Amino acid sequence: MSLVYSEEQQLLADTAAEFLMAKSPVTAQRKLRDEGSADGFDAALWREMVDMGWSAIPFPEALGGLEFGCKGLGAVFEQIGRNLSASPLLSSIVLAGSVIELAGSEAQQAEWMAALIGGDKRVALAVDETPRHGPAAVALRARREGAGYVLTGTKAFVADGVGADAFIVAARTGGQPGEQGGISLFVVAADAPGVQVSPMKTLDSRNHATLVLNEVRVGAAALLGAEGEGFAALDAALDRGRVCLAAELLGSTQSLFDTTVEYLKTRVQFDVPIGSFQALQHRAAWCYAHLQLARSAVMAGLAAMDDPALDAAARARMASLAKWKAGDAAHRISREAVQMHGGMGVTDELDVGLHLKRIRVAQASLGDGDFHVQRYGDLSAVEA
Amino acid sequence: MSTLEDFRRETRAWLEANCPQSMRTAMPDGELVWGGRTVEFKNEDQRLWFERMRDKGWFCPDWPAAYGGGGLSPEQNAVLESEMRRLRCRPPQINLGIWMLGPVVLEFGTEEQKRELLPPMARGEIRWCQGFSEPNAGSDLASLKTSAVDAGDHFVVNGTKIWTSYGDKSDWMYMLVRTNPDVPKQQGISLLVVDMASPGIEARPIDLISGKSSFCQVFFDNVKVPKRQLIGPLNGGWTLAKALLQHERRAMSKFGEFSLPTHFDLLSIAGKYLPAQEASSPADVALRQRAYAMAMDEMAYSLTAQRMGEEARARKNVSGLMSIMKLVHSEQEKDKFEVLVDVLGHRALGWEGEGFEPQELAITKAWLGSFAQTIAGGSSEVQLNVIAKRVLELPEGNPASAGKQGK
Numbered sequence: 089m090s091l092v093y094s095e096e097q098q099l100l101a102d103t104a105a106e107f108l109m110a111k112s113p114v115t116a117q118r119k120l121r122d123e124g125s126a127d128g129f130d131a132a133l134w135r136e137m138v139d140m141g142w143s144a145i146p147f148p149e150a151l152g153g154l155e156f157g158c159k160g161l162g163a164v165f166e167q168i169g170r171n172l173s174a175s176p177l178l179s180s181i182v183l184a185g186s187v188i189e190l191a192g193s194e195a196q197q198a199e200w201m202a203a204l205i206g207g208d209k210r211v212a213l214a215v216d217e218t219p220r221h222g223p224a225a226v227a228l229r230a231r232r233e234g235a236g237y238v239l240t241g242t243k244a245f246v247a248d249g250v251g252a253d254a255f256i257v258a259a260r261t262g263g264q265p266g267e268q269g270g271i272s273l274f275v276v277a278a279d280a281p282g283v284q285v286s287p288m289k290t291l292d293s294r295n296h297a298t299l300v301l302n303e304v305r306v307g308a309a310a311l312l313g314a315e316g317e318g319f320a321a322l323d324a325a326l327d328r329g330r331v332c333l334a335a336e337l338l339g340s341t342q343s344l345f346d347t348t349v350e351y352l353k354t355r356v357q358f359d360v361p362i363g364s365f366q367a368l369q370h371r372a373a374w375c376y377a378h379l380q381l382a383r384s385a386v387m388a389g390l391a392a393m394d395d396p397a398l399d400a401a402a403r404a405r406m407a408s409l410a411k412w413k414a415g416d417a418a419h420r421i422s423r424e425a426v427q428m429h430g431g432m433g434v435t436d437e438l439d440v441g442l443h444l445k446r447i448r449v450a451q452a453s454l455g456d457g458d459f460h461v462q463r464y465g466d467l468s469a470v471e472a
Numbered sequence: 473m474s475t476l477e478d479f480r481r482e483t484r485a486w487l488e489a490n491c492p493q494s495m496r497t498a499m500p501d502g503e504l505v506w507g508g509r510t511v512e513f514k515n516e517d518q519r520l521w522f523e524r525m526r527d528k529g530w531f532c533p534d535w536p537a538a539y540g541g542g543g544l545s546p547e548q549n550a551v552l553e554s555e556m557r558r559l560r561c562r563p564p565q566i567n568l569g570i571w572m573l574g575p576v577v578l579e580f581g582t583e584e585q586k587r588e589l590l591p592p593m594a595r596g597e598i599r600w601c602q603g604f605s606e607p608n609a610g611s612d613l614a615s616l617k618t619s620a621v622d623a624g625d626h627f628v629v630n631g632t633k634i635w636t637s638y639g640d641k642s643d644w645m646y647m648l649v650r651t652n653p654d655v656p657k658q659q660g661i662s663l664l665v666v667d668m669a670s671p672g673i674e675a676r677p678i679d680l681i682s683g684k685s686s687f688c689q690v691f692f693d694n695v696k697v698p699k700r701q702l703i704g705p706l707n708g709g710w711t712l713a714k715a716l717l718q719h720e721r722r723a724m725s726k727f728g729e730f731s732l733p734t735h736f737d738l739l740s741i742a743g744k745y746l747p748a749q750e751a752s753s754p755a756d757v758a759l760r761q762r763a764y765a766m767a768m769d770e771m772a773y774s775l776t777a778q779r780m781g782e783e784a785r786a787r788k789n790v791s792g793l794m795s796i797m798k799l800v801h802s803e804q805e806k807d808k809f810e811v812l813v814d815v816l817g818h819r820a821l822g823w824e825g826e827g828f829e830p831q832e833l834a835i836t837k838a839w840l841g842s843f844a845q846t847i848a849g850g851s852s853e854v855q856l857n858v859i860a861k862r863v864l865e866l867p868e869g870n871p872a873s874a875g876k877q878g879k
Contacts, residue, residue, distance in 0.1 A: 465764030
């Protein structure tokens with residue numbers, strides 16, 4: 089398991105850096121916010137990303153993918169984080185696409201993969217119902233009726249839910265909330281009767297939605313995988329999302345850190361650059377150390393997703409490590425970035441605040457630090 | 473190239489034939505063999521392995537044969553090291569002289585000094601210790617005061633050195649002394665080698681909060697040191713000291729490869745001492761969560777070591793990564809033992825005797841020992857200064873806060 093990017097992966101990272109800096113810098117995200125974009129991203133930019141092949145990176149060739157792995161994807165997400173670029177790459181490709189790849193039948197894959205990879209359709213993954221992430225806490229009911237199912241319940245915080253063509257809904261067909269068994273995955277069209285999507289205006293100005301399903305009828309063909317056995321595929325797809333989000337967090341944190349160190353060198357008070365004060369130097373040095381630890385954890389998480397020698401538990405452990413440590417470093421460094429920028433740090437004029445807000449959302453998404461620490465520990469206990 | 477392959481084959485065969493099986497296992501702390509005037513062996517295999525490697529010249533494989541070394545080229549030396557790693561051979565002896573002083577004598581010593589000092593070192597006959605720190609010169613090493621005054625054909629040394637590992641068991645010391653007090657502090661320092669049996673030297677072991685230790689304070693009272701024992705130029709010792717410290721870092725990383733420090737597995741110990749999940753109070757749950765997070769940070773550290781190795785092999789600049797390793801590891805160890813002591817509760821409050829399990833007592837000692845880790849070998853504060861200056865390139869502040877050496 090290699091913890092550095094290969095030459096090809098590095099090349100992709102460089103291309104992504106160049107492209108995003110030109111087409112989707114932080115100023116572009118600021119503009120999206122100020123215009124109150126409903127999608128939270130620029131459709132034309134997303135089209136260009138698709139044309140560059142980013143949406144095909146993680147999938148097998150047989151499904152129209154590039155088989156370039158999560159590490160390749162990570163190289164892109166790091167740059168996405170640096171530029172705060174918004175796109176449905178995480179929601180529609182990494183999360184929804186992976187569920188269909190991992191749990192879908194051939195017919196379902198044929199129906200969706202090409203459309204997702206081609207950017208013609210957008211699918212959002214609807215899992216969470218409680219304020220904090222908990223894929224096993226699913227309570228939304230799906231009851232059998234005739235050959236199909238009827239779904240009723242509410243999903244919260246569905247990323248890129250506004251404007252999605254369909255949702256992959258995790259629903260309970262058996263067992264109790266909190267249990268991994270009894271969860272089934274359904275594809276639900278956004279225009280099906282009883283589906284109601286309302287935007288949640290989140291602090292990172294991205295697209296999030298509340299999804300209400302009121303007696304929504306779906307056919308048997310909407311069920312992905314076996315009834316009641318959806319959790320494994322769901323969790324594997326979430327793990328891919330977690331490591332990509334960790335890479336995004338790493339990129340965003342790196343950018344904040346670089347900006348802050350630069351500020352320490354140029355901001356003059358008491359006739360000297362404030363970076364000459366040891367009180368700030370030591371804190372900056374600690375930030376650097378945690379950033380390095382986070383980078384190692386993220387690289388290991390990305391590499392674990394691509395490593396066929398690892399079992400699901402080992403992969404899950406590394407994904408949790410990556411998401412936790414990236415979030416931990418992001419938390420420390422974003423707080424320091426604001427503080428070290430002084431009064432300017434709390435103004436909207438600087439990008440520091442935009443990073444801080446996105447980091448807060450990304451930290452909470454797909455499991456916060458507490459969630460992943462517990463998950464890592466539980467998985468280790470099983471192993472021991 | 474083919475000759476190097478021949479060398480690999482021969483070396484492998486020789487090691488297979490000569491390295492006793494018991495010397496191919498990870499080495500517990502208590503089984504180090506220290507070269508010196510009196511070498512202690514725990515068993516016959518240790519003695520055999522010591523003597524065979526010594527006779528081969530492989531205590532210092534890449535030193536010139538003229539000075540008792542093995543005369544290997546750097547490439548051959550790398551082959552030998554990789555073959556020893558492959559067979560998991562222990563180092564036949566531990567000797568600060570070979571690892572640290574030797575390379576400096578080779579680079580800076582006179583021909584006479586090389587002929588006098590190196591061959592006995594290469595045969596493992598002298599146990600060396602290091603006299604750098606002083607009670608008033610720790611992080612600010614260059615402010616050292618132990619004086620060496622010119623008295624014709626010899627120096628007279630007065631002062632004291634502290635934190636000298638095995639000062640009471642060593643045969644010779646290499647030490648930094650002040651030979652000129654009237655110039656900026658780095659410019660008045662010299663490097664001497666001194667026979668610990670010289671009249672006027674006394675080494676006293678230091679008891680630590682964790683109990684007995686290998687550290688000593690060494691006192692020098694009008695000790696005569698012949699002038700030929702000055703290594704490098706008079707007042708040119710600071711440059712040599714920096715070279716020595718670089719060899720120290722290399723030696724330490726090598727040492728780490730072989731030795732098997734007692735490892736306490738946080739997760740399994742937490743599993744043993746904390747109540748089962750179902751029986752846990754919220755406080756137990758919170759503590760378990762802290763133990764998990766600590767284990768994760770440890771994992772992130774070992775992944776960082778792995779990544780640094782990979783990047784170094786890819787010829788990337790790893791000086792930034794290298795600069796955080798000591799800081800992170802020692803601070804993590806401290807945090808980890810705090811968590812372990814919490815997990816063990818009153819089982820971690822024992823000092824000795826029957827009432828406590830050996831592992832419990834070991835954890836308590838290791839917790840107390842961990843406090844030294846963020847101080848010894850460059851305190852955390854010094855490490856942070858180094859990261860701020862050399863890696864982040866933050867501007868110099870006033871001398872006191874920047875840890876600047878000299879004026």
